[in-house]
Amino acid sequence: MKELYKCKGFELASLLKKKEVSSKEILQSFINQIEKKEKFLSSYITLDLENALKKAEELDIKRIKGEDLSFLAGIPVAVKDNISTKGLLTTCGSKMLCNYIPVYDAFAVKCLKESEMIILGKTNMDEFAMGSTGENSYFGVTKNPRDIKKVAGGSSSGSAAAILSGEAPFSLGTDTGGSIRLPASYCGIVGLKPTYGAVSRNGLIPFASGYDVIGPMGRCVKDVSLLSQIIYKYDNKDMTCKNFNFDFSNLENYSLKGKKIAVIKELFNSNIISSDVLEKVNKALKIIENMGGIIEEISLPEIKDALWVYYIISSAQASSNLSKYDGIRFGFHPDEDSDIEKIRTNAFGTEVKRRIILGTYILSSSQYEKYYQRAVNMQNQLIEKLDKIFDKFDFIITPTSPRTAHEISEKVNNKNIYDEDICTVFASVTGIPSISLPCGVDSSDMPVGIEISSKKFSDHILLKMANALEKEIGFDNDIV
Amino acid sequence: MEYDIRIGLEVHCELNTKSKMFCSCKNSFGDSPNENCCPVCTGLPGALPSLNKEAVKKAIKTGLALNCQINNNTYLDRKNYFYPDLPKAYQISQFYEPICQNGYLEILDNDIIKKIRIKEIHFEEDAGKLIHDRYDDLTLIDYNRCGVPLIEIVTMPDIENINQAKEFLDGIKLLLKYIGVSECKMEQGMLRCDVNVSVMEKGSETLGNRLEMKNINSFSAAIKAIEYEAKRQIEELRKGNKIISQTRKWDSINEKSVLMRDKEESADYRFFKEPDIPFIEIDDKIISEIKREIPILPFERFLTYTKKYNLSKDDAMTLIRDKEKSDFFDKCVLINNNYKIISNKIINDFAKISPEEFCRVIDFVNEGRISNSSVGKIFQEMEKNNISASDALDNLGLNQINDENYIEEIIKTVLEENEKAVEDFKNGKKNAVGFLIGQCMIKSKGKLNPQILNSMIYKIIEKGE
Incomplete structure (x- = not known):
């Protein structure tokens, strides 16, 4: 038998179910891997292994007693560090919250606990989820397990790296403008950004409340689908959460025959996307055609506008969401003399400060109409446009990222860094579900991600499509 | 130079919901700090x-009670500070989109009906309470009030004098109580108000620069603040100075406004x-359901009471100030048209009894069966024992006898038994009749109608039997 940490999540679950292994053995295998890898990778900010071991032992006893357990009971999971965990440090990757211990569990964490999954710890991330590379963390840069000189992608950098390195079989990430899909793409794993409103945000420490979503990450679509079943639940504590009945039970036997797939001309016929990435995505499109899918090129020039819409609205909301961090009631507070100005200057990183300043300016009464109001109008137009596209098409396919993972601290100016999000933000600003899965590697052996999006609340169908495609692509994403 | 003043008010009202605006914590005043x-x-x-x-x-x-339009698709905004x-x-x-807009409240200014336009009513959540005076070097925070729902009622600058301001504030307070949205306990900060005052040359159409005054924690302070501010501004203008738009803070201890x-x-x-x-969609069905819950409002009651029922303004207002009494009055006047007596008795002797039984007692008075002064006692007896009017009269032994035949019999018996007194009366000793009346009352255990007894006893004696 291969080592447990090398197994996919669903394989572990069936081994457990057949009582061929214990939860403790599984956990120990991942702990060993964490001990081996973590010093190079920085996937985690906080580990909670003692509690995890206790929980694993409890579950093994329950299993022996023959108690009814959920399919993923006893399987480890890592949680991004902007999702509140009761009694467990939750930093958002920021010095500002370096000592913040929540008094309540996020709804998604409650779901994990109700299914008796075992939380390994909290994963590294760009500070307050602002960043596409995983370099903006107060707790150090997350490295790409495939090549530790390269970034893992962000902001859910640790949640992606932990999966690829065998430090966790499952993880929760969050996505505001691509923060699940980009690291999934850079690390060659699968990450799903759910429909906005399908998974409760309750307990997710907000960056941009109108876009933030919690989503599942894993080695394969099947794992992502299994974790989806656990976290896609209605929560009346989040007013933006809709009570929708998703059916994740039947992932297999989905035929792409006759399914209509749109590719966006403005992305494919331009120099935005690197040739390496384009080649691999086109190859995947060929596969889809061979499976009976109908590919059609469409024009969506607004895809470029989605970028500024995203940066204006997300920065504005962030400036409001982050203004409560003053170090008075919780968070960083070095000494009695520290005033709010000193604390905020000291405890926020450069990127966070940049966006707070940008967002504050955007919302000022003299600029509101020029920026925020215009962005909201543009966003509504985009939503209408996409609605129309989905009247005719089942899916939209794009690359997940214009390029593959780059070297850590490679000098990229900010404008370019923001452009990295061009493929992901249109799904964020319109609230549609979007999944990234690996479709090959580039010339430097770094994974390329393909992004599939579908209409709102069709997440379960999106997963079926991705599962079917994944089988045909046959990407080998063994633990590295 | 003469000046006109224009006043706009912003009334903040805490809603009496069970829980807070955005969570299930209790909305209650006076609990121990940070309990809720x-x-x-x-x-x-x-x-x-x-x-x-x-x-x-x-x-x-x-909004409906203040004749506003209800915004069918409203939403909430963040106010960042x-x-x-x-x-x-x-x-x-x-x-951007307040829940209610364009309404009005009618008030009476020296017998003239005046409409004060309501610009809007919008939602707010209350903030916590800072306690500065407990310790010298510490400020304490009590978050119990955080998230208590508030509405802010904003008027147009339609108020032209102090009396109108008073009438408006009294009127709005009474209205809020009537519709049951707030307890309006001023001492607990459930009603607060900001005041905007501007002054302009008499007859001018353009408003002067507006001055906003905050931190006013009672309506009487609001009135004082308006008086002070109007006077201050007029003096400034007379000195030739200009009024600059400012926000000032009312210092209620020294009774003056200071620049904020x-x-x-x-x-x-x-x-x-x-x-x-998300957006709050309010459909017309809900609006009409809520509309049905709104009682007849104080101003309309005032007009009805003074015009239709001819009550004095004071009596009308005394009734209206207590909704329970006013509601009771409205029920009574449907069954009995002795409006004045009803209003009098409600004002002075109100008890929790049914309007039907209440009116029966009023009838007894009118019929002369009981004296006016016993009414209070009867009401109390009815309320205490939950009994009918006539049972109460029995219990209290107050059932007056008006039956003339019966009264005549009693008188005749008494006259027979007291021939000497009758002789005295006939010989000019007029006060002997008092003794005889007394004897009749003793015989009837005080139940005889005194008026009937009085008039009959003379007739019978004079007939000379």
């Missing part, structure tokens, strides 16, 4: 607001739609 708190109302990271439907209904109800009593660093409020900030320094609240709360 949770991650939502203390602004812990990741906590989300859930809108209290009862608060929405109460805001709509207020930093202050220690505001743990989220933004207040969930309304700026000039308009140029005014805060930029960076309003934007609260992304955590």
Whole structure:
């Protein structure tokens, strides 16, 4: 038998179910891997292994007693560090919250606990989820397990790296403008950004409340689908959460025959996307055609506008969401003399400060109409446009990222860094579900991600499509 | 130079919902500090607001009672500012699309009906309470009030004098109590108000620069603040100075306004739609349901009482100020048209009895069966034992006898038994009759109708039997 940490999540679950292994053995295998890898990778900010071991032992006893357990009971999971965990440090990757211990569990964490999954710890991330590379963390840069000189992608950098390195079989990430899909793409794993409103945000420490979503990450679509079943639940504590009945039970036997797939001309016929990435995505499109899918090129020039819409609205909301961090009631507070100005200057990183300043300016009464109001109008137009596209098409396919993972601290100016999000933000600003899965590697052996999006609340169908495609692509994403 | 003043008011009213505006914490005053708190109302990271439907209904109800248009598709905004009593660093409020707009409240200014236009009613959440005076070097924070639902009622600058301001504030307070949206306990800060005052040359059409005064914690202070500010501004203008738009703070101890900030320094609240709360769709069905719950309002009652029932203004207002009494009056006048006596008795001797039984007692008085002065005693007896009017009369032995035949019999017996007194009377000793009446009353255990007894006894003696 291969080592447990090398197994996919669903394989572990069936081994457990057949009582061929214990939860403790599984956990120990991942702990060993964490001990081996973590010093190079920085996937985690906080580990909670003692509690995890206790929980694993409890579950093994329950299993022996023959108690009814959920399919993923006893399987480890890592949680991004902007999702509140009761009694467990939750930093958002920021010095500002370096000592913040929540008094309540996020709804998604409650779901994990109700299914008796075992939380390994909290994963590294760009500070307050602002960043596409995983370099903006107060707790150090997350490295790409495939090549530790390269970034893992962000902001859910640790949640992606932990999966690829065998430090966790499952993880929760969050996505505001691509923060699940980009690291999934850079690390060659699968990450799903759910429909906005399908998974409760309750307990997710907000960056941009109108876009933030919690989503599942894993080695394969099947794992992502299994974790989806656990976290896609209605929560009346989040007013933006809709009570929708998703059916994740039947992932297999989905035929792409006759399914209509749109590719966006403005992305494919331009120099935005690197040739390496384009080649691999086109190859995947060929596969889809061979499976009976109908590919059609469409024009969506607004895809470029989605970028500024995203940066204006997300920065504005962030400036409001982050203004409560003053170090008075919780968070960083070095000494009695520290005033709010000193604390905020000291405890926020450069990127966070940049966006707070940008967002504050955007919302000022003299600029509101020029920026925020215009962005909201543009966003509504985009939503209408996409609605129309989905009247005719089942899916939209794009690359997940214009390029593959780059070297850590490679000098990229900010404008370019923001452009990295061009493929992901249109799904964020319109609230549609979007999944990234690996479709090959580039010339430097770094994974390329393909992004599939579908209409709102069709997440379960999106997963079926991705599962079917994944089988045909046959990407080998063994633990590295 | 003579000047006109224009006053606009912003009345903040805490709604009496069971729970707070965005969480299930208790909305109650006077509990021990920070007892009614949770991650939502203390602004812990990741906590989300859930809108209290009862608060929405109460805001709509207020809007309807003030003749407003209800915004069918409204939403909440964030008002961003930093202050220690505001743990989220933004207040969930309304700026772009207030829930109610364009209404009015009618008041009476020296017998003339005046409409004060309502610009809008919008939602707000209350902030916590800072306690500065407990310790010298510490400020304490009590978050119990954080997230208590408030509505702010904003008038147009239609108020022209102090009396109108008083009438408006009294009227709005009474109205809010009538529709049951707030307890309106001023001493507990449930009603507060900001005042805008501007002064202009008499007859001018253009308003002078506006001065806003904040921190006014009672209506009487609001009146004082208006008086002070109008006077101050007129004096400034007479001195040839200009009035600059400012926000001033009312110092209720020294009874004067002090500068808080000039308009140029005014805060930029960076309003934007609260992304955590979706649009609030209010359909017409809900609006008409709420409309049905609105009782006849104080101003309409006042007009009815004074015009239709001819009550004095004072009596009318005394009744209206207590909704229970006014409602009772309205029920009584449907069954009995002795409006004045009814109003008198409600004002002076109100008891919790049924309007039907109440009116029966009024009838007894009119029929002369009981004396006016016993009414209070009878009401109390009815309320205490939950019994009918006539049972109460029995219990109290107050059942007056009006039966003339019976009275005649008693008189005849008494006259027979007291021939000497009758002789005395006939011989001019007029007060002997008093003795005889007394004897009749003793015989009847005081139940004889005194008027009938009085008139009959003379006739019978004079007939000379």
